[in-house]
Amino acid sequence: KLGMAYKKDGNFGEWYSEVVVNSEMIEYYDISGCYILRPWAMEIWELLKEFFDAEIKKLKLKPYYFPLFVTENVLQKEKDHIEGFAPEVAWVTKSGKSELEAPIAIRPTSETVMYPYFSKWIRSHRDLPLRCNQWCNVVRWEFSNPTPFIRSREFLWQEGHTAFATKEEADEEVLQILELYRRIYEEFLAVPVSKGRKSEMEKFAGGLYTTSVEAFIPNTGRGIQGATSHCLGQNFAKMFDITFENEKGVREMVWQNSWAYTTRSIGVMVMTHGDDKGLVLPPKVAPIQVIVIAVPYKDADTTAIKGACESTVYTLNQSGIRADQDTRENYSPGWKYSHWEMKGVPLRIEIGPKDLANKQVRIVCRDNGAKVDIPVTNLVEEVKVLLDEIQKNLFKTAQEKRDACVQVIKTWDEFTTALNNKRLILAPWCDEEEVEKDVKARTKGELGAAKTLCTPFEQPELPEGTLCFASGKPAKKWSFWGRSY
Numbered sequence: 483k484l485g486m487a488y489k490k491d492g493n494f495g496e497w498y499s500e501v502v503v504n505s506e507m508i509e510y511y512d513i514s515g516c517y518i519l520r521p522w523a524m525e526i527w528e529l530l531k532e533f534f535d536a537e538i539k540k541l542k543l544k545p546y547y548f549p550l551f552v553t554e555n556v557l558q559k560e561k562d563h564i565e566g567f568a569p570e571v572a573w574v575t576k577s578g579k580s581e582l583e584a585p586i587a588i589r590p591t592s593e594t595v596m597y598p599y600f601s602k603w604i605r606s607h608r609d610l611p612l613r614c615n616q617w618c619n620v621v622r623w624e625f626s627n628p629t630p631f632i633r634s635r636e637f638l639w640q641e642g643h644t645a646f647a648t649k650e651e652a653d654e655e656v657l658q659i660l661e662l663y664r665r666i667y668e669e670f671l672a673v674p675v676s677k678g679r680k681s682e683m684e685k686f687a688g689g690l691y692t693t694s695v696e697a698f699i700p701n702t703g704r705g706i707q708g709a710t711s712h713c714l715g716q717n718f719a720k721m722f723d724i725t726f727e728n729e730k731g732v733r734e735m736v737w738q739n740s741w742a743y744t745t746r747s748i749g750v751m752v753m754t755h756g757d758d759k760g761l762v763l764p765p766k767v768a769p770i771q772v773i774v775i776a777v778p779y780k781d782a783d784t785t786a787i788k789g790a791c792e793s794t795v796y797t798l799n800q801s802g803i804r805a806d807q808d809t810r811e812n813y814s815p816g817w818k819y820s821h822w823e824m825k826g827v828p829l830r831i832e833i834g835p836k837d838l839a840n841k842q843v844r845i846v847c848r849d850n851g852a853k854v855d856i857p858v859t860n861l862v863e864e865v866k867v868l869l870d871e872i873q874k875n876l877f878k879t880a881q882e883k884r885d886a887c888v889q890v891i892k893t894w895d896e897f898t899t900a901l902n903n904k905r906l907i908l909a910p911w912c913d914e915e916e917v918e919k920d921v922k923a924r925t926k927g928e929l930g931a932a933k934t935l936c937t938p939f940e941q942p943e944l945p946e947g948t949l950c951f952a953s954g955k956p957a958k959k960w961s962f963w964g965r966s967y
């Protein structure tokens with residue numbers, strides 16, 4: 483089937499589902515909330531992993547792999563750590579026909595799996611810093627509307643877990659990792675994000691503070707958390723007795739961080755750049771950056787055209803560009819154009835008899851449809867320039883769209899209006915949790931309540947006497963508010 487049945491500005495949910503399936507990223511699975519990730523998605527995940535792994539290696543992270551399973555009593559180690567999460571824990575209760583003695587949980591996150599061993603491995607300050615990263619899947623049996631990449635019962639992520647002798651070292655690493663998450667979104671996925679701090683209510687309850695990169699989906703007017711980097715303080719050190727003997731022989735608790743990004747990042751990219759012809763891939767994460775398609779003519783020299791396609795692909799691959807060709811005889815050039823547009827390939831190269839005669843190729847850009855004829859002699863240079871331009875244009879367009887959605891408000895009425903206009907709200911807030919709860923209560927409804935998304939590190943000027951939009955008390959900060967995923 484060619485072409486899209488749904489429009490991005492129409493039924494967004496149906497449009498999104500159609501894009502991820504037609505672009506061959508996702509296959510729906512017969513268990514709700516679970517999806518098959520096909521090569522077109524996994525190759526993007528692997529390109530992101532390649533960047534992130536190289537960067538955390540520079541920060542001295544070591545690769546680990548911990549078991550998928552955690553016993554009930556270890557998972558329940560700290561009531562407040564999991565009380566809110568209990569309903570989403572998946573349990574193994576049988577093997578074959580026989581009941582297990584005690585049920586075993588499938589990891590929803592790995593703090594309780596790892597930290598008993600951190601306690602065992604960390605004895606002296608010489609054992610610090612401990613820096614552990616694992617790439618794995620986690621399971622959270624959520625019930626709210628499942629969405630490929632965005633909200634699934636199993637997803638892939640990396641989870642970093644580090645331990646330091648001092649708070650200063652932990653604080654520094656929290657921000658180093660957050661910057662890597664910003665780079666993943668802005669430099670690779672071409673998605674603009676805001677760095678900020680979560681409120682006390684929205685932060686990871688087990689931690690000291692949470693920082694995050696927040697994205698926004700203009701079509702739905704919802705914020706979405708892109709990735710999180712928590713400072714856990716000494717809370718888990720206390721829970722799991724993770725202590726070390728410092729240089730003076732005094733026993734102290736370690737300072738810990740934990741941080742993650744997930745396959746949700748791919749969904750955010752799809753939602754941001756996709757259009758009514760399907761997926762639009764930023765070149766940096768495109769599994770195929772250039773697809774070459776022969777345009778044979780009835781009496782033209784098809785062998786020469788095929789040869790030209792071969793050598794074009796070869797030359798591009800030799801220069802580090804991910805190029806391929808679609809040689810399927812049973813499909814027309816037109817069919818192939820639509821197919822590779824649906825898959826979001828940034829550049830298409832058409833080679834027909836005329837192009838051959840003129841020693842040129844026709845290049846078509848996926849993002850804006852621009853067509854250019856390029857002499858074969860400077861093909862590589864031109865393709866690199868075009869790919870770089872597409873990467874920049876996709877980010878710039880997304881940033882302008884996101885910025886156009888930001889609405890600065892000062893009063894409750896302005897807040898509710900902005901919320902109904904699907905805005906990303908920037909509002910002065912007294913920073914009181916009661917007020918945050920009150921806003922949630924007052925905005926409850928079909929589309930979900932409004933919440934704080936983050937307090938951006940970049941704070942606009944807060945004039946003396948500015949009042950909180952919700953409580954009328956003196957405002958202490960500007961925060962992003964909105965509905966979210």
Ligand SMILES: O=C1CCCN[C@@H]1CCCn1cnc2cc(F)c(Cl)cc2c1=O
Nearest residue numbers: 564567570571590591641686740741742
């Ligand atoms: O976000 C990160 C970065 C990577 C390591 N973990 C933290 C916190 C995870 C919070 N969280 C999130 N979801 C959870 C779901 C659960 F079922 C249980 Cl038992 C616990 C949690 C839970 O602690």
Ligand SMILES: [Mg+2]
Nearest residue numbers: 567570622624
């Ligand atoms: Mg959750």
